[in-house]
Amino acid sequence: MRLLILGGTEFVGYAVTEAALARGWEVTVFHRGHHAAPAGVTALHGDRTAADGLTALATGEWDAVVDTWSGAPTAVRDAARALAGRAGRYAYVSSGSVYAYPSPAGHDESHPVVDGSPDAGAVEYARDKRGGELAATAAFGEDGALLVRAGLILGPRENIGRLPWWLNRIARGGPVLAPGPRDLGLQYIDARDLAEWTLDAVARGLAGPYNLISPPGHTTTGELLEACVRATGSDAELRWTDPEPILAAGVRPWTDLPVWVPRGELYDTLHQGAVDKALASGLRCRPAAETVADTWSWLTALGGRAPQRPDRPALGLDPRVEEELLGVPVRG
Numbered sequence: 001m002r003l004l005i006l007g008g009t010e011f012v013g014y015a016v017t018e019a020a021l022a023r024g025w026e027v028t029v030f031h032r033g034h035h036a037a038p039a040g041v042t043a044l045h046g047d048r049t050a051a052d053g054l055t056a057l058a059t060g061e062w063d064a065v066v067d068t069w070s071g072a073p074t075a076v077r078d079a080a081r082a083l084a085g086r087a088g089r090y091a092y093v094s095s096g097s098v099y100a101y102p103s104p105a106g107h108d109e110s111h112p113v114v115d116g117s118p119d120a121g122a123v124e125y126a127r128d129k130r131g132g133e134l135a136a137t138a139a140f141g142e143d144g145a146l147l148v149r150a151g152l153i154l155g156p157r158e159n160i161g162r163l164p165w166w167l168n169r170i171a172r173g174g175p176v177l178a179p180g181p182r183d184l185g186l187q188y189i190d191a192r193d194l195a196e197w198t199l200d201a202v203a204r205g206l207a208g209p210y211n212l213i214s215p216p217g218h219t220t221t222g223e224l225l226e227a228c229v230r231a232t233g234s235d236a237e238l239r240w241t242d243p244e245p246i247l248a249a250g251v252r253p254w255t256d257l258p259v260w261v262p263r264g265e266l267y268d269t270l271h272q273g274a275v276d277k278a279l280a281s282g283l284r285c286r287p288a289a290e291t292v293a294d295t296w297s298w299l300t301a302l303g304g305r306a307p308q309r310p311d312r313p314a315l316g317l318d319p320r321v322e323e324e325l326l327g328v329p330v331r332g
Contacts, residue, residue, distance in 0.1 A: 006068065026042075028044060060086065063089070070129065173235040175237050
């Protein structure tokens with residue numbers, strides 16, 4: 001297989017690149033050159049936001065394209081149009097955020113989506129992703145565009161700061177605010193599992209939308225944080241705390257305490273999606289403990305400082321707020 005990856009040097013794109021190389025595929029990555037491309041690929045450089053940014057893609061043919069873009073839909077539109085007729089399939093890594101909010105527990109691919117336009121500039125994440133879906137479908141057709149609606153993505157090379165924040169916080173040890181309940185089920189997808197499924201899907205000719213996330217309850221808050229304790233080998237003591245006092249203190253779910261949201265509309269939207277279609281098509285999700293351990297190994301190799309996407313805010317709880325909630329000093 002000849003694969004073109006638009007991106008390919010950071011989190012999800014890197015996982016797709018590594019998985020494709022491991023299969024012996026011929027891989028080309030198109031990127032701005034800000035990060036080193038993985039060994040073994042053909043690297044093309046260009047800036048999709050520039051007027052002549054796609055010049056490096058003017059020639060060449062590929063069996064499939066994987067696009068992880070999350071900005072203005074026009075960038076997907078222009079790339080997809082340029083590659084139509086020279087690439088067999090177009091897989092666009094979208095997001096479950098395209099579904100109209102709130103999404104009830106058990107929502108599947110038939111749930112209504114937000115408005116979006118392939119001709120729009122950057123607006124906001126959900127509409128940008130929906131516009132990207134429409135752009136890919138317009139260029140490659142309903143049978144040629146694969147829409148990978150990913151949920152929360154974790155794993156090595158994460159540049160958003162969710163699991164890295166928890167690992168670093170727990171590695172410092174001592175009392176740690178653990179948002180309850182402990183048995184609250186979580187949904188996420190390891191970037192490497194997303195990569196493997198996406199490559200299988202394009203190889204099989206799958207098209208249309210797929211919710212790509214682990215089954216509901218694949219892990220729990222307790223299992224995830226306890227895996228962080230084991231992986232780091234710290235003396236952290238998880239202090240399980242009910243949601244009510246956490247919220248009353250002004251703590252923001254998902255951002256101040258990454259991954260966690262209390263039960264309610266947002267929880268059903270983020271952690272209760274239906275994945276029957278993806279599971280039936282071969283999705284396999286590795287244990288949470290493996291994702292945690294591998295992310296910690298990668299993070300420690302970097303000295304504990306994970307890369308941070310410049311378009312995303314830094315995440316994590318202020319140690320002073322944590323101390324107020326726990327009533328004891330914490331290691332900041």
